[in-house]
Amino acid sequence: QVQLQQWGAGLVKPSETLSLTCAVYGGSLSNVYWSWIRQSPGKGLEWIGEINHFGSTNYNPSLRSRFTISVDSSKNQFSLTLHSVTAADTAVYYCARGGIVTTFFEPWGQGTPVTVSS
Amino acid sequence: DIQMTQSPSSLSASVGDRVTITCQASQDITTYLNWYQQKQGKAPKLVIYDASNLEKGVPSRFSGSGSGTHFTITISSLQPEDIATYYCQQYDNNISFGGGTKVELK
Secondary structure (H helix, E strand, O other), X not given: OOEEEEEEOOEEOOOOOEEEEEEEEOOOOOOOOEEEEEEEOOOEEEEEEEEOOOOOEEEOOOOOOOEEXXXXXXXXXXXXXXXXXXXXXXXXXXXXXXXXXOOOOOOEOOOEEEEEOO | OOOEEEEOOEEXXXXXXXXXXXXXXXXXXXXXXXXXXXXXXXXXXXXXEOOOEEOOOXXXXXXXXXXXXXXXXXXXOOOHHHOEEEEEEEOOOOOEEXXXXXXXXX
């Protein structure tokens, strides 16, 4: 069965860049979209965006366009980059299989708590 | 943006009780709605998709219903392992989640 494992820095300074990576095990990136979602006490669950193995992306238009999602099909991984972070970006970030095209999210990565603080 | 409103925000029930959680959409989303279960410290897990379809491996005591703007998830007989926060998610227009309903044991 497909499993997702994610990693990245847990503490980021304001104005710097957040980078997270998600590896897919037990399956291919092909034929499905892969998403990033974050969860914070203030905003709850927010879908950030999705990517497929060709690199085609869709982003949540409700979020400011500071996010970039990329894919490395050779490593079966996809990544999230967020520039110019602020305290409002403090959240648990999840990767998951699915998105707008697939319509539901399953499975999910284990989550990466990210704190933005100097 | 489509707003998803869940009620109640929390509930307390006994083992064996029938539990129902409601999700209201701010506009018609037909049946484009999923439900997730999130246990403390864990990632959400899909329970119901397309409003009423049970995800593989999920116990049959879970069921979902609704269409348009009003949806429910029901646990027919609450078990200790069902203690979690439940979220609805729409995908009719963009993607958005409800605020969650925390289910606790009485």
